[in-house]
Amino acid sequence: MLFNSLEYFIFLPIMFVLYWFVLNKRLKFQNALILIGSYYFYGLWDWRFLFLIIASTFVDYFVGLMIHKNEGDRSRQKLWLWISVVFNISLLGFFKYYNFFVDSFVDLFEMLGYSIKSTWTLRIILPVGISFYTFQTMSYSMDVYYKRIKPCHDFLSFATFVAFFPQLVAGPIERASNLLHQITNKRTFNYDQIVSGLKLVLWGLFKKMVVADGIAPIVDDIFLNYETYPSSTLILGVTLFSFQVYGDFSGYSDIAIGTAKLFGVELMSNFKFPNFSRNVAEYWQRWHISLSTWFRHYVYIPLGGSRVSQSRAIRNICIIFLVSGFWHGANWTFIFWGAFHALAYIPVFLMGRNTIYKDSVVGENSFFPSFVELGQLILTFGIVTFSRIFFRSESLTDSFNFISRIFTDFQFVPYEHPNGYRMLDYFILLAAFVLYEYRIRKDERNPFKFKSKVVRFVVYTVVIFAILLFYDSGFDRSFIYFQF
């Protein structure tokens, strides 16, 4: 079930009413409702893969209990932790990476001059959300192991924590220390929280249906036919893709966070206006925050983080970016994307500027950014956008051909979409979107922060009207990050 589908807008109010008005007397009933609703929500894609979620839930629930039971016996605890890690990584490895490894192995042998006819590749369907829920369950076991949390003894609550439908298929990847206690404790109906949730759902829908889906046909055309377009069009294509992927994924996250609020649950922020980052390090503090946090806590810090020698710190940065790239997909393009970001991050790290913007936003004390900041924003956006060529291309060959055409076929030709889309509409849309996001840049959880009720009403109406203006029924409306 998609967040931007009619089914969801029937499902959600039913869940809401049952949750707050029928089953509100007992927490167990509310959790049972969320669990059943979540399995239904997921099962509409492919009910067979529900078994993977259930298996992952059972394994980590049991692992958590066993780690706790073996308190004082660190080696046994470690063994149980490894069971969780191996199990979840195996799920990912088989469903997501098996064919990649086989193909890469065959390619490697061919490069060495041996021809192998591969019969090992399998027709595997990638289960939606597998990268998200496996990371979430693993993090639970690790948090129990590192004594950050106590194990959950209530299986129903734990299963609800794993399958919580707003964030089941594309995050935010929650850590048990943030989400689990909200599931195990009684939630109360809070008017302000629910209104805030509805606003986020509306803003998420706008980002998805207007910004991302609006420009998607243009991006698709340019990347599909890049060999026929001049450099100006290719630059336009990758720039629009930058907005598309941001609108798509941050829109999803907003709807997820907003939906969770409707059920009295606060999920972590996943995006904090990454397009207004002043360097690549700040970008990673603002883009897909739940994944960056996950890698920092469970990979980077255990490796020593930055509190080691400079060479080891650089090695750690490389590892974390390569793993992050690989997490996105079983394709060399994602590994190159990760490597590119590592290369862009290392100079910032060496200059000691990787945390300087941690607690501030661009134009902190003024309405407009300074010229220096503007330059920083453009440079960072340019670097990040360039890296997206790897992210979007089907293969490494396509990526390099795309880049090569940008630098070798340099000419400006106004782009015309073969279907005749009016490009001016999209330029106006994106300009308005960027300006509006700049206006609200200090609070990602409150996109409609206006004192005047009239202004708020006008903005709601404009947002809904824009959804109607850019809605395209002939377009596949699923979310980009579902493939990960």
Added chain:
Amino acid sequence: MIRLFKNILIYGILILMVLEGLVRVFHLHNDLPERYVAKDGILKWVPGQNGYTVYGNRRQNFAEYHINSSGYNSYREFKPTDNKTEIAIIGDSYIEGFHQNYYNSIGKQVENKLDNVEVYEYGHSSNDLADQLYLIHANREKFDKVDYVILYVKYENDLKRPEYEFIPREPLFPLLRHSKLVVYLLNIGILDPVKNLHQKLNSLKNGMLAGGDNQQGAPKDKPKIDRDSLYLENFKSLVSKYGFDKSKTAILLDSRITNSDFLAYLKQEHINVIDFSVPFEEAGGHRRTTLIYDRHWNHTGRKIIAAEISTYLQKVFSKE
């Protein structure tokens, strides 16, 4: 809780009202004309209506229409005579031309290319070959004066019936259509899931009324008929029932989406064909021939059709 529902209701109603106003102010909705059943028993548009058709969101296709006294969207009245040269193009919505300004239709473009010719466009949405041949049959006197007839046949849709039968066409949610916002939402497809649900419920209801067991049993009893054979039989049946003057009729079609046996039959029967597949194929590379949100022909597509018809007619008239 009451406060939440009250505010949602108030905001919802106010937003809907403002959206209704915005849709009207920017004329984003489609002004679909009214239909009526004419004396010849054929569904037509009520004469004298003028308005604008809008397809796609953001008015991506905005065109003016004019319904003439014969009940068709056209810049001219259909009054064939013995001494002038008149061409009739008969078809469905592609010929009806609500996707272009009525004064720049395919017919008008054909007229511009040929001298002293009047083109009558008998197009009506969803009409198939049964509707087309019945129209000629029911207005024999008028069509006897027409010098040449071109029938647009889309193989996939137009050969499903062996004979003409009046089918009333009611728009979905007729009462709700008073709201221009609803009209707009229906047009851009945002309400497609509701439409599909409505259709599913209707077919379920009809199935239940007809008796579930009988419905399930029916396919077993029926011999399996090949679709292409059925369409060919339907064509033969329509031709024998309503007549088909081969000397002054041609079928306009796209051979890429037409069954090869059907094409062979037309050839065998010496039925004239105007095949626009090649120019469409050539134009279809980067500059496509259909609209953005719709499979109807865009300006390029219509231009090609008009050119193909004109070239064909020039050949026909030069032989004469």
